[in-house]
Amino acid sequence: MDQLGVVILAAGLGKRMRSTKAKVLHHLAGKPLISHVIQTTQHLHPDRLVIVVGHQAAEVERACRNEGGLFAVQQEQHGTGDAVRTAQGHFRDFRGDILIVCGDTPLLTAATLARFVQDHRTRHVTLSLLTTRLDDPGQYGRVLRTCDGRILKIVEARDATSEELEVQEINSGIYCVHADFLFTALEQLQPLNAQGEYYLTDIVAQAVAAGLPTQTMLTTDPNEVGGINSREDLAIMEKTRQAQLRSHWMAAGVTLQDPETVYIDEEVTIGSDTVIGPNTQLKGKTVIGTHCRIDGSAYIENCRIGNDVHLLFSVALFNSEFGDKTAVGPFAHVREGTQLAARAEIGNFVEVKKSVIGEHTKAKHLAYIGDAEIGRDANIGAGTITCNYDGFRKHRTKIGDRVQVGSDTTLVAPVTIHDDVYIATATTVRKDVPAGALVFNTREEKVREGWTATKREKMKNAK
Ligand code: UD1
Ligand code: CA
Numbered sequence: 001m002d003q004l005g006v007v008i009l010a011a012g013l014g015k016r017m018r019s020t021k022a023k024v025l026h027h028l029a030g031k032p033l034i035s036h037v038i039q040t041t042q043h044l045h046p047d048r049l050v051i052v053v054g055h056q057a058a059e060v061e062r063a064c065r066n067e068g069g070l071f072a073v074q075q076e077q078h079g080t081g082d083a084v085r086t087a088q089g090h091f092r093d094f095r096g097d098i099l100i101v102c103g104d105t106p107l108l109t110a111a112t113l114a115r116f117v118q119d120h121r122t123r124h125v126t127l128s129l130l131t132t133r134l135d136d137p138g139q140y141g142r143v144l145r146t147c148d149g150r151i152l153k154i155v156e157a158r159d160a161t162s163e164e165l166e167v168q169e170i171n172s173g174i175y176c177v178h179a180d181f182l183f184t185a186l187e188q189l190q191p192l193n194a195q196g197e198y199y200l201t202d203i204v205a206q207a208v209a210a211g212l213p214t215q216t217m218l219t220t221d222p223n224e225v226g227g228i229n230s231r232e233d234l235a236i237m238e239k240t241r242q243a244q245l246r247s248h249w250m251a252a253g254v255t256l257q258d259p260e261t262v263y264i265d266e267e268v269t270i271g272s273d274t275v276i277g278p279n280t281q282l283k284g285k286t287v288i289g290t291h292c293r294i295d296g297s298a299y300i301e302n303c304r305i306g307n308d309v310h311l312l313f314s315v316a317l318f319n320s321e322f323g324d325k326t327a328v329g330p331f332a333h334v335r336e337g338t339q340l341a342a343r344a345e346i347g348n349f350v351e352v353k354k355s356v357i358g359e360h361t362k363a364k365h366l367a368y369i370g371d372a373e374i375g376r377d378a379n380i381g382a383g384t385i386t387c388n389y390d391g392f393r394k395h396r397t398k399i400g401d402r403v404q405v406g407s408d409t410t411l412v413a414p415v416t417i418h419d420d421v422y423i424a425t426a427t428t429v430r431k432d433v434p435a436g437a438l439v440f441n442t443r444e445e446k447v448r449e450g451w452t453a454t455k456r457e458k459m460k461n462a463k
Helices: 033-042 057-063 080-086 110-122 179-187 202-209 231-251 451-462
Strands: 003-010 048-053 070-073 096-102 127-133 142-145 151-155 169-178 214-218 262-264 280-283 298-301 315-318 332-334 345-353 362-370 372-374 385-387 397-399 410-412 415-417
Touching: 003 033, 003 080, 033 048, 033 057, 033 096, 033 110, 048 057, 048 080, 057 070, 080 179, 096 110, 096 179, 110 127, 110 169, 110 214, 127 202, 151 202, 151 214, 169 179, 179 202, 202 214, 231 262, 362 372, 410 415
Parallel strands: 003 048, 003 096, 048 070, 127 214, 262 280, 280 298, 298 315, 315 332, 332 345, 345 362, 362 385, 372 397, 385 410, 397 415
Antiparallel strands: 096 169, 127 169, 142 151, 142 169
């Protein structure tokens, strides 16, 4: 059987983005545009997948290193036709069809591409073109046809006459072409257009002129083939993708109380019966379990959240793990490398960093816990601070099971508090404390009776 190849064009800078970053590295739903396209085409299980890189080739290669695929480098960007030509080296011993897609069309679906390729093959055509119809066809290439409807050629908006610009059927930039014809046709391209570039689009007219069988497929969902050229395109597409992701998760059993204010990255997963309040951002590879409650105003990046977790109003959580039935917030900040065991509770104005918090341990008010390891059933009082940084290095604090840390305690790391210790309020702990001990600092408490009245009298007379 014929082989299937894929070529993804991603060498352009994307001038219209006005960015120092290559266009395909800009993110949609938290993932580079190029990764969206690669992952979609990988669903077709191509025999060969080649990504044409150029602008910031090294960065683009790094961004899609783990997606599979070979790279071809287009040193100078002389147009889409020239770009495909640079991929030719990877197709020397190849027999079959090549699906060409642009790296800047991230909403393409594998289902549409599969149908497109299937159709191309069952009809034994040399060239297939995916098109769509737009009310406002803008800068897209126009599909020109004969009076009896047969495809003739594609003309770029820049090169089109005002009459041609009226055409609403546009080139999606997605082609399926027999490899032999493709590479021969590319040799014959001429840069005779407004941009002085080698246009891939010109192979359509070549196939027609040679009398080879060509066909077009019209997609009914124009969003799918939309290309991103500007920041505005990117913003519009982000809106479209967010709407799709919200619908997906609602269909999977997640309640979004105000869907339009919930932002979900591509790789996030959410368990059923979880209820998410307004203004919630779920970023990166965040995984949320079932039956969770997220009250709202939450920023959650790369976190693993168990089942039955309650995130109270306003939390910022990064690269951390939250066991089943934990509760965090309101107004809590959990930073990288933190692990909360089941039923642990982090309350208001508590910051936790790189710490392990044992089962059912609580730190409910105003605390900083950094580089600490705390056992189970412990209680961290209000105003507790782990002094983990001496100005040179970070040090660890260890707190055992069932330890009661009184309010306003400072723990000067490195320090170990063994199991069942009681730390009296307002204690500065500098030395390790053995299991079961009470630790306190002696501070004399002095009382001056009638002091306030005397002071007030003095102040009044001074006026
Ligand atoms: C292209 C098509 C246009 C179509 C539109 C669909 C041509 C000449 N025009 O226009 O008919 O309607 O896509 O989105 O093909 N690239 C390279 N090397 C280059 C030039 C471009 O790799 O030398 C890559 C870009 O990185 C991008 C893709 O090819 O991913 C398309 O290039 P772009 O400049 O965005 O083409 P459009 O003007 O959108
Ligand atoms: Ca484009």
